[in-house]
Amino acid sequence: MQHGRLTEFAGSQCSLQVFRDHVGIRQNIVAWAENVEWNWPDGKRAQWNKRYWNKGMPLPGVSVSKAVKEAFLNQEKYSIGCYAATKLVMIHGVLDYYARIKKSPTNLAEIERRLMANDSAPLVRIEPRAVWAFEEDFDASELWQKGKLLEMRYNIPARNFVPGDWGYLLNTDPITAKKIGYEGSNAIYLGRGKFDDYYNDHNHSYLFREKLDEVYQWGNKIFSRRRDMDKVHPLTERDIEKLEAIPKKRRTYHGYAGLFLAIITSFSECSLSLKGKGTASLCKGNQHPLNSSLDKGTFSWGTGKNTEMPFCESFKHLAA
Numbered sequence: 001m002q003h004g005r006l007t008e009f010a011g012s013q014c015s016l017q018v019f020r021d022h023v024g025i026r027q028n029i030v031a032w033a034e035n036v037e038w039n040w041p042d043g044k045r046a047q048w049n050k051r052y053w054n055k056g057m058p059l060p061g062v063s064v065s066k067a068v069k070e071a072f073l074n075q076e077k078y079s080i081g082c083y084a085a086t087k088l089v090m091i092h093g094v095l096d097y098y099a100r101i102k103k104s105p106t107n108l109a110e111i112e113r114r115l116m117a118n119d120s121a122p123l124v125r126i127e128p129r130a131v132w133a134f135e136e137d138f139d140a141s142e143l144w145q146k147g148k149l150l151e152m153r154y155n156i157p158a159r160n161f162v163p164g165d166w167g168y169l170l171n172t173d174p175i176t177a178k179k180i181g182y183e184g185s186n187a188i189y190l191g192r193g194k195f196d197d198y199y200n201d202h203n204h205s206y207l208f209r210e211k212l213d214e215v216y217q218w219g220n221k222i223f224s225r226r227r228d229m230d231k232v233h234p235l236t237e238r239d240i241e242k243l244e245a246i247p248k249k250r251r252t253y254h255g256y257a258g259l260f261l262a263i264i265t266s267f268s269e270c271s272l273s274l275k276g277k278g279t280a281s282l283c284k285g286n287q288h289p290l291n292s293s294l295d296k297g298t299f300s301w302g303t304g305k306n307t308e309m310p311f312c313e314s315f316k317h318l319a320a
Contacts, residue, residue: 024101026164029093032072033188036089037200039079042223043180047079056084057121064112064122065099068092085198086166086186087123091115091149093164114148126150127166134170159208159244163191169211173219182223185215201225212243 009018041047049070052059058067071078071088080088098107115122129145132138150166161167170184171177177184187195187206194205202225206214213235214225222228235243 021097021102025094025097026162028097028101029089029164029188030190032092032096033089033196033198034190035204036072036075036085036196036198037204038071038075038085038198040199040201041079041081041181044079046081046084047077049074049077056123064091064115065095065108068095068122081181082186082198084123086188087126089188089196090166091122091126094149111149117148122148124148161189161208163189165189167195169215171215171218176218176221179218182218185211187211209240209244212240216243 009015009022039047046056048054048056052062052067052070058064068088068091072092094111095108098104098111112122115126125145126147126149128147128151129138129142131147133140133143165188167187167189168184169187171182176182189195190205193207195208195211197204197206202210202214213232216235216239217232220231220233222231222233225232
């Protein structure tokens with residue numbers, strides 16, 4: 001799959017089909033992310049097609065699959081931020097795979113059930129709350145809340161992307177990071193060294209360094225490449241190297257872009273082994289194993305102790 005990203009499938013229910021699902025879901029996520037062109041709200045309220053949605057929630061009688069699919073078929077009717085956009089792509093990539101490609105009503109129904117569980121809000125908390133533990137206002141009591149569709153994993157080597165990964169680049173400029181929509185950039189890795197461009201502001205994709213540069217330039221009040229290209233402050237090779245590096249201490253990250261990596265697996269009983277320091281197990285049921293060796297950087301979770309953990313983390317689909 002990728003150097004440093006060894007994935008092992010084991011157990012009585014694991015098979016070549018599980019691996020095919022794993023790859024197929026990733027491919028489908030990339031396929032739907034490649035050519036989207038939603039509108040950017042730029043600090044204003046998000047807009048959704050009112051025939052299917054009420055502020056990010058499907059209308060009564062509209063299935064999750066139908067509502068999410070509609071956001072891709074009529075993109076001009078949506079004005080959404082990159083967080084909502086990323087979740088739509090991840091969700092649709094999975095739902096569409098089981099509906100259209102694998103044609104598995106059982107798996108499809110299970111995914112829809114999970115997304116609507118408890119709050120009937122399919123876009124809410126598909127990832128575990130711990131993903132956002134770096135935020136200043138993070139509520140430590142929510143640290144162990146699981147995601148509906150994704151689960152966090154540790155010890156993925158930095159800059160080790162696999163197509164279908166969900167990444168997050170943190171805006172560390174103290175001024176523009178307070179501007180709604182510019183706190184950071186959620187992005188999906190497309191392969192071939194490219195990340196998505198949800199709003200077609202850069203010909204549908206960014207190279208990794210271009211994506212770093214995009215977020216960095218927000219600090220120079222450059223929020224649109226189409227409109228403000230002449231105002232861009234070119235970065236030197238040394239600047240790029242600093243942006244790519246992982247901070248030694250999590251709380252001293254000014255001038256860096258932080259990354260969260262994603263691993264996507266199929267919905268069956270399997271084990272996941274990550275090459276490098278420590279391993280993480282993908283367990284049957286809704287267990288939440290965190291048996292990795294945690295090492296890169298520290299920050300407090302409000303427990304009175306500093307907990308060691310890597311700055312680069314990962315998501316994966318929960319095993320059924």
